[in-house]
Amino acid sequence: MTSKNHSRSIHQRYESLLSKVTERKSQVQTFIDMLHNQTTWLTSPASTRFHLNCEGGLLQHSVGVAETLLRIKDTLAPDISDETCIIVGLFHDVGKVGMPGKPYYIPEARDGVTTGKYSTNQELVSMGLALRSLYLVSQYMPLSDEEAQAIAYHDGMYVPEGRSVSHREEALLLLLHWADMWTAKVLE
Numbered sequence: 557m558t559s560k561n562h563s564r565s566i567h568q569r570y571e572s573l574l575s576k577v578t579e580r581k582s583q584v585q586t587f588i589d590m591l592h593n594q595t596t597w598l599t600s601p602a603s604t605r606f607h608l609n610c611e612g613g614l615l616q617h618s619v620g621v622a623e624t625l626l627r628i629k630d631t632l633a634p635d636i637s638d639e640t641c642i643i644v645g646l647f648h649d650v651g652k653v654g655m656p657g658k659p660y661y662i663p664e665a666r667d668g669v670t671t672g673k674y675s676t677n678q679e680l681v682s683m684g685l686a687l688r689s690l691y692l693v694s695q696y697m698p699l700s701d702e703e704a705q706a707i708a709y710h711d712g713m714y715v716p717e718g719r720s721v722s723h724r725e726e727a728l729l730l731l732l733h734w735a736d737m738w739t740a741k742v743l744e
């Protein structure tokens with residue numbers, strides 16, 4: 557992470573990424589309006605026990621992955637568009653919000669006071685997180701085949717479904733996977 561990013565708030569960095577989306581601007585705007593109004597996108601943690609298990613952790617992680625992905629692709633694959641990187645980077649983990657009106661992470665409370673810990677909502681229809689990300693995003697905007705593969709399989713070999721595309725990963729999937737790993741394990 558550059559010092560420039562450290563001095564900017566997470567919301568400034570989020571707005572800056574969104575402002576670079578041009579071709580699918582209206583679809584992305586409709587999607588984030590829904591996320592802001594009907595889900596915990598702006599407040600959700602990124603996990604219950606691992607990285608950024610705090611309020612706003614998911615947004616912080618998502619912005620970080622999009623920024624890291626842009627930097628990696630500028631070096632290794634400049635032909636991939638910024639817009640593609642922003643959409644798959646920002647929304648690869650959006651399934652962690654759960655479904656509209658049904659949050660996946662629930663803040664734990666004791667005697668009416670939140671403990672800062674989270675549990676997962678057992679009432680949601682069960683679905684892999686990456687698959688739910690793809691399900692949500694694809695209801696709001698068209699995706700290229702490469703973008704769909706990248707979102708669906710971004711966890712790579714860390715999850716069994718990663719095997720179904722092993723050795724057939726597109727460049728975008730490889731870059732998103734490593735941007736995700738680097739952001740979660742080195743920067744956060």
Ligand SMILES: [Fe+2]
Nearest residue numbers: 648649710711
């Ligand atoms: Fe993920």
Ligand SMILES: [Fe+2]
Nearest residue numbers: 621648649736
């Ligand atoms: Fe992630």
